[in-house]
Amino acid sequence: MVADALKLFGTREEPAASRRLRAGRLEADLVSGNLRTVAFAGVEILRAVAYVVRDRDWGTCDPPIRDLQVEEDDERFRVRYRAEIEAPDGARLAYSALIEGTADGTLAFAVEARPDRAFETNRCGFCVLHPIRGVAGTPLRVEHTDGRVEDARFPDLIEPWQPFQDIRALAHEPAPGLRATCRMEGDAFEMEDQRAWSDASFKTYVRPLARPWPYRMEAGTPDRQSVRLTVEGAPPKTRATGRADGADGPVALRIGAPLPDPMPRFGLAVAPEETEAALARPDRLRDLAPAFLLFHFDPLAGHGEAALAAFARVAALLPEAERALELVLPDRDAPADEAGRAAHLVRASGLAPQTVVVGPAADRRSTPPGSAWPACPPLEEVYRAARAAFPRARLGGGMLSYFTELNRKRVPLDGLDFVTHATNPIVHAADDLSVMQTLEAIPFITRSTRAFVGAKPYRLGPTTIGMRQNPYGSRTMPNPDGRRVPMAHDDPRARGLFGAAFLVGYAARLAGSGVEAWTGASLAGPRGLLPAEGRTAPAYHVAKGLAALGGARRLELRSARPGAVDGFAVRRADGRLELWLANLTPEPQEATVEGVGPGATVSLLDEAAFDAASGGNLPPERPAGERLRLPPHAVARIVAPQAP
Incomplete structure (x- = not known):
């Protein structure tokens, strides 16, 4: 590990160790007992094959690997290990794994799991990830559990629901002349389009979401699953794998040429608990000079007059910046009453927002397949109420959560001046490679949004590495030790060079999106550009550059x-x-x-x-x-x- 890990990643936690396995032209990275970047003849076939256990909040368990044995020669490799997970109630799930690969392009991964008593989980089993680069929109053959074969395609635009269900095997051509078949045993599998969460993959996972979750695995009953990949043929020439560092030379x-859309205007998110730190550093806010400030106001979180007054003081430090209010309606009374009460408080505070983004509290929760939609006032009524309460403001709607939710509940456009949603790169995985690979999905997200919002102006909400809210569980994950944790409210990499590089990469992937404005950071707080000790994160300088270049003519x-x-x-x-x-x-x-x-x-x-x-x-x-x-x-x- 490099000596300056804190400068690179904001944490001294070492990334999970990776070992490259090779058998002839078959290659894969062994990371924490799972496989990453499975390639044949230099072509990435699968992004990952992972055995995953998730808790009732969809948090990912990360047990230590025990008794690891690796055997390898030129023609084959074999990996064995054990692992054990302890639930909060003391129940234990022990499992053993066997991975085998051979030079003919065959890869097998089998796991047997056995709980010592009833074990609660939302998911326990294999997830197989197909990469999106060069795969989206291409032919796919699906074999179902009843033997029926379906000739289809990987989705091009992002699917809101599972594109394929009841899966036994998937076959595709990752490159001309190369055919790969992935067979999954042990239960029915289904696929979801993970690009919706900005993952750079199509995920095929065990246990359909239409079944109840969380569920309990019975004490002493073994659960056996396996994935078998076979690759046939050869590409016309060796290609670089999906590994970012997999090619030589500069x-x-x-x-x-100039692109039709200028650089988006760049803004900062501000929550009530972050205002004190922002007010303590007025020089930094003025120096950064964002085009707008997005103030988050949620009565259900106890936000009231004091929060709005603090927002007004922050806004006064930068009078030329647009004042945008992100307003959560509690869904307890009629939208007109709730919007009217909020508008009364806002007027009393002196904030005078020029833009209001409104969303009902119910829509901050995800509605997975098979789940009942929560009670929620019609969005047309919500938007009419907000328009009446804030008649002089531009009105934005969409989702205060992520594209996933917007794609599943497409909002009425007639009453809006613009549509918005957020993104987050650590919903499913938080290793460094996965986080950077989420950038591949951003153009698919913006293009898919354009497909159903048309020419309606389009903004992106907060896109920080750390997660500000969790639509999929009861909370974001605490991270007191500054580790790489999925769904963590505080990700240390935002304070390192990693966070600055991620911000540049995100800006790069907005080319051609037509996004007019983008909330790319917070000034203070756990996801902010000003760390607690009062210094500036490297991403601060990128954010300052993006703010200065908002509206500039973008070049390809x-x-x-x-x-x-x-x-x-x-x-x-x-x-x-x-x-x-x-x-x-x-x-x-x-x-x-x-x-x-x-x-x-x-x-x-x-x-x-x-x-x-x-x-x-x-x-x-x-x-x-x-x-x-x-x-x-x-x-x-x-x-x-x-x-x-």
């Missing part, structure tokens, strides 16, 4: 390996060219940029510059050479003085 980037920027190095380019009002690039990997990368003229300068935010950046200073500019060396998770800002 990453080539090329600047192209193509990366030969966007999973390794990606970024965005703009033509500023003064005619100069500005680029932001990020190394999205934990390995050093080199990059070349075609289309940058002479006299360009670069400012590099990396481990060496971390301390100065934490004090609020972006590293000084230096001449940019033909090749740019980007240390792990480094961010580079390049400015060219004139058009090339």
Whole structure:
């Protein structure tokens, strides 16, 4: 592990150890007892094969691996291990696993699990992830449990519900000349389109969601499941795997023509518990100069007059910024009454929001397949009530949660000035690779939203790494030790270079989306740009750059390996060219940029510059050479003085 893990990841917790398994042309990474980046002949076949146990809040259990045995030679590998999970009530689930791979392209993963007494879980079994890159929209053959075969396609636009159910096997062509079949035994499987949560995968998982959950596994009864992958044929040429660091040589980037949509306006989220820290650092708020502030107001969380008064004080520090209010209606009285009471408090506070985003409390909860929809006033009534209560404000609606919920409950558009939703990259997994890979899904999310909102203006709500609310359980996950935890309200990587690189990568994937405004960070609090000790996170400097470039003319920027190095380019009002690039990997990368003229300068935010950046200073500019060396998770800002 590198010495500066705290600077890279905001935590000294080491990432889970990874071991590359090889059998001829078959390869896979063994991580925490599961398989990642399963590839054959250099082509990624499966993103993951994982045995997963989830609790009643859909939290993922992470038991230690015991008695690990790995045997490997040129033609085969074999892995054995044991693991045990203890539930809060003391029940234990023990399981043993066997993984075997052979050079002919066969991979088998089998698990037997046995609880010592009734064991409560929302899911216990295999999840198989197909990558989305090069797979979305392509042919797929589905074999069902009754033997029926269906010729279909992986979804192109994101499916709100399971595209395939009652699955026994899936067959697809990951590359011309290559055919892969994945057979799953032990129960009925079904597929969900994980892009909805910004995961970069189609997930096929055990136990249909239409069955009750949580459920109890019976004491002493073994549960046996297996996944078997077979690969036939060969691609016309070796291709890079899905690993971001899997190709040699510098990453080539090329600047192209102007894009039709400008850079989105960049704003900050502000919750009541974050106002004190924001008010204590007025210099940082003014220096960052976001285009808008999104104030979150939820009467069910006890927010009232004091919260709104504090919002007004924060807004007064930046009078030129748009004041946006995110209003939760409690669903206890008529929408007109609740919106009217909120408007009365807002007027008394002096906040005077120019924009109001409204949503009923019921819609913050997910409604999974097979579940009953919660009671909720018609959204047309909610929006009419908000319009009447705030007649001078632009009105936004959609979901205060994520795209998943918006896609499942598509809102009426006629009463809205814009549609919005949030995203979060740690709903299902929180390892570094999975979080960065979620960036692949962002263009699918924005394109799928456009497919049903049409030309209606479109905004993105908070998109921080840490989760501010959990629509899928009773709470977000506490993270006092600063670990990599799915659904955690506080993710330490936001305070490291990782968080800055993620923010650049997210901005890169908004190209062509038509998103007009984007809440990409919080100023303070556990997901904020100002850590508790009063210093600035590296992402602060990226956010400042994004705020300054809102509305600028965006240029096409193509990366030969966007999973390794990606970024965005703009033509500023003064005619100069500005680029932001990020190394999205934990390995050093080199990059070349075609289309940058002479006299360009670069400012590099990396481990060496971390301390100065934490004090609020972006590293000084230096001449940019033909090749740019980007240390792990480094961010580079390049400015060219004139058009090339």
